[in-house]
Amino acid sequence: MENDQDTAKPSSRPIWSGSITIGLVNVPVKLYTMIRDQAFSFRLLHNADGQPLKYERVCIRDNKVVDWKDTVKGYEIRKNEFIVFKKEELDAIRPGSDQRIRLDKFISLLSIDPVYFEKSYILVPDKSLDAYSLLMTVFRQEGKAGMGKVTMRTKEYPVVVYEYRGALILTTLRYSNEVINPGDMEDLTKLKKPSEKEMELAVKIIKELSGEFNITEYRDGYREKMEKLIETKMKGEVIVAEVPKKEEVKELMVALQETIKQLGK
Amino acid sequence: MGELTKVSFTNLDKIIYPELGLKKSRVIKYYIEIAPRMLGFLKDRVIVMNRYPDGADKDGFYEKDAPAGIPAWVETFNRYSQTARRDINHIVCNNLDTLIWMANLAALEINTTLSTIDNYDTPDLVFFDIDPEPPCSFDDVIDMALLLKEKLDELNFRSYIKTSGKKGLHVVLPVIKSYNFKQTREFVHQFGKFMARGSDIIVSEFRNSRDPGTIFIDYLQNIRGKTMIAPYSLRAQVRATVSTPLEWKELKKGLRPEEFNIFTVLKRKNDPWEGLLENKQSLEVK
Numbered sequence: 001m002e003n004d005q006d007t008a009k010p011s012s013r014p015i016w017s018g019s020i021t022i023g024l025v026n027v028p029v030k031l032y033t034m035i036r037d038q039a040f041s042f043r044l045l046h047n048a049d050g051q052p053l054k055y056e057r058v059c060i061r062d063n064k065v066v067d068w069k070d071t072v073k074g075y076e077i078r079k080n081e082f083i084v085f086k087k088e089e090l091d092a093i094r095p096g097s098d099q100r101i102r103l104d105k106f107i108s109l110l111s112i113d114p115v116y117f118e119k120s121y122i123l124v125p126d127k128s129l130d131a132y133s134l135l136m137t138v139f140r141q142e143g144k145a146g147m148g149k150v151t152m153r154t155k156e157y158p159v160v161v162y163e164y165r166g167a168l169i170l171t172t173l174r175y176s177n178e179v180i181n182p183g184d185m186e187d188l189t190k191l192k193k194p195s196e197k198e199m200e201l202a203v204k205i206i207k208e209l210s211g212e213f214n215i216t217e218y219r220d221g222y223r224e225k226m227e228k229l230i231e232t233k234m235k236g237e238v239i240v241a242e243v244p245k246k247e248e249v250k251e252l253m254v255a256l257q258e259t260i261k262q263l264g265k
Numbered sequence: 266m267g268e269l270t271k272v273s274f275t276n277l278d279k280i281i282y283p284e285l286g287l288k289k290s291r292v293i294k295y296y297i298e299i300a301p302r303m304l305g306f307l308k309d310r311v312i313v314m315n316r317y318p319d320g321a322d323k324d325g326f327y328e329k330d331a332p333a334g335i336p337a338w339v340e341t342f343n344r345y346s347q348t349a350r351r352d353i354n355h356i357v358c359n360n361l362d363t364l365i366w367m368a369n370l371a372a373l374e375i376n377t378t379l380s381t382i383d384n385y386d387t388p389d390l391v392f393f394d395i396d397p398e399p400p401c402s403f404d405d406v407i408d409m410a411l412l413l414k415e416k417l418d419e420l421n422f423r424s425y426i427k428t429s430g431k432k433g434l435h436v437v438l439p440v441i442k443s444y445n446f447k448q449t450r451e452f453v454h455q456f457g458k459f460m461a462r463g464s465d466i467i468v469s470e471f472r473n474s475r476d477p478g479t480i481f482i483d484y485l486q487n488i489r490g491k492t493m494i495a496p497y498s499l500r501a502q503v504r505a506t507v508s509t510p511l512e513w514k515e516l517k518k519g520l521r522p523e524e525f526n527i528f529t530v531l532k533r534k535n536d537p538w539e540g541l542l543e544n545k546q547s548l549e550v551k
Contacts (some may be wrong), residue, residue: 050286235528248277248290255297256269256365262301263361 008036010122016152017126018099020135020161020168027135028126029101031152031170035119040226094154101159101170103146109162112145116173123161123168132168139163271338272365281371282321282505287527289371295499295527296368300361302536303497307364309381311342311355313492314367315374321501325373331356332370339363342382346490357382373499376492379449384442385489389545391449392493393436393456394429394483401466401478403432404518409467409480410434412460414513420550425541428522430500430508435493441545450487452548457482496538499527510538 014030021027044053057066073090074082125132139145145162150170157172182188194202277290296303317325331341331354340357358364358375367375379390393413397406410426413436417424425437440449457469466479474481486493494500494508509525512535 248288249274252274252277252290252294252297253269255294256361259297259300259361260269263304 008038011036014124015121018097018101018150019126020101020103020123020146022103022146025131026128027131028128029123029132029168030126032122032124034122034169038220038223040223095151095156097151097154101148101150101161103148103161105147106142106144107147107160108143109145109160112160112173115179118157118172118174120169120171123170136163136166136168139168270365271336271362272369274369279318279371280320281317281373282503282527284322284503285505285527287505289369291527292371292373292499293365293368295531296364297361298531299497300364302539303495304358304361304364305542306496306538307358307375307377309357309359309383310377311382311385311490311492312358312367312495313376314356314370314372315376315501316370316372317374317501318371321373321505322503325501328372330354336366339366342385344385355382373501375495375498377495378490378492379446379487380489386445387442388444388446388449388487388489389440389442389542390493391438391440391452391548392486393438393453394486394493395434395436395480396474396483397432397480398475398477401480403521405466406432406434406480407516407518407520409460409464410436410516412464413456413482416456416460423544423546424513425510425538426513426516427496427508427510427538428506428525429494430498430502430506430522430525432522434516435508437493437541438548439541439545441547444548446487446489448548450484453482453484453487457484497530509533510536512537 011033014032016031017029018031019026019028045051046053057068057071058064059066073085073087075085076082123132139161140163145160147158147160150157150159150172158175159170159172161168161170163169274290274293277288277293279289281287281289281292314328315325316328317323331339335341335354335356340359340363342355342357343352344355345351346353356363356367358367364375378385379388379392380386381389395406395410395413397403414424414426417436417438422438425439427435427437429435444452454469457467460482461467461469468474468476468479468481469484471481471483471485473479474483485491496508496510498508500506500508504523505527506523507525507527507530509530515537
């Protein structure tokens with residue numbers, strides 16, 4: 001199951017820092033991204049000259065470009081009917097971040113339905129190593145996770161904090177009103193009970209195909225094909241990619257190392 | 266870049282080959298990767314750079330004189346020029362850093378002399394510049410080069426060929442340092458005259474060199490201080506062609522100079538010019 005080649009690279013900068021607070025206890029931490037989306041993204045280019053395109057806000061009445069400073073936010077109450085909000089009005093009700101992950105309850109991690117999990121972050125101790133270690137160790141030993149909430153970038157999330165592979169992990173959760181109750185789906189109300197014979201067979205199949213969870217058995221075929229395609233295109237074809245300068249220098253360094261090695265023979 | 270190179274790169278994003286969208290970083294990378302095949306030939310030769318800082322499609326400029334702000338570690342060769350009536354500080358490319366430095370100056374085309382700085386007046390290369398005038402086809406040029414090779418073989422001369430990266434072919438004979446440029450020039454001229462006699466399209470004299478549909482064996486390149494585009498130098502051409510050393514057996518009708526470019530040349534396994542400088546020969550006809 002451990003397959004380090006197959007994990008995403010850690011990021012170098014924390015995206016948030018603050019403390020886990022449990023009552024009066026504080027554990028200062030930094031928050032790092034744990035999930036790295038591996039999807040390919042394309043930039044939209046002008047077919048004629050291969051130059052990148054930018055987006056502009058155009059008024060649907062006179063087709064003129066509108067500057068950011070001349071915009072307000074509108075909430076659509078009925079089709080094409082808006083109530084207007086000023087920035088100050090929205091700012092006033094936004095929760096302010098107080099740099100705290102407030103935990104107020106300890107639960108079993110397994111008791112959380114997976115449908116509520118949203119996104120995971122790695123918590124790293126910010127100076128206070130002992131407090132961090134204590135919290136992590138007690139979570140691991142007791143099989144418990146801390147429930148609470150945090151405000152990040154003006155949005156408040158329910159979160160769960162738990163131990164995973166020698167680190168404290170924070171996973172944001174969905175609010176209950178964000179998750180649809182499947183019992184409300186009409187087609188599901190008409191299910192009938194399977195026969196004993198059917199069940200016997202089904203159980204047999206499941207037993208035969210039982211195994212351990214191993215995510216590395218699954219590969220992103222589209223991504224692999226895409227990587228190949230990009231490689232082929234880069235070899236013979238035109239590239240008008242906007243590679244950041246740093247990357248280019250890195251590329252030159254790799255070429256240099258190779259050449260210096262060859263010249264040294 | 267720290268220890269790997271003394272060159273500090275500038276404007277890596279600058280588009281140099283606009284048709285292909287190639288940036289200066291790509292040009293530098295090419296020269297880094299081709300260096301093992303190129304440096305041996307360049308050693309101790311005066312360099313003339315053709316720089317294209319605004320891109321291969323814009324006007325470039327010749328740089329015979331070492332440019333202002335030349336780093337102290339770039340070797341130079343100082344010599345009085347009769348035509349310029351002053352001392353000229355020529356660049357000599359004896360290491361990887363200098364090659365990279367030139368690439369960073371957008372010196373796409375790197376030209377070298379036919380002699381080395383230790384013996385500047387004595388050529389060690391004889392240069393047949395096969396230069397076609399439209400509507401001559403490249404197949405005609407190939408024919409002519411093969412004919413030249415036949416003649417050289419008959420006289421037991423070992424010759425090497427490369428594409429010019431443009432429309433012509435370059436044939437080179439490495440020679441012992443016992444002749445002056447007048448002799449090597451006359452040597453090539455004699456071959457031209459001999460071949461022109463039996464051909465409708467080959468011309469041996471400069472005055473005919475721009476006649477439509479002819480191929481001129483340009484012997485006038487064999488002059489002290491004159492340069493030839495270096496083997497493996499890029500050309501400021503739309504397709505980023507390279508002046509590419511070939512095996513004689515590769516030279517067949519249908520071959521096109523555009524086949525040899527920034528993308529393809531590095532994939533070539535062997536260097537047909539390997540050992541060229543160790544094969545210096547006498548010009549005495551045996």
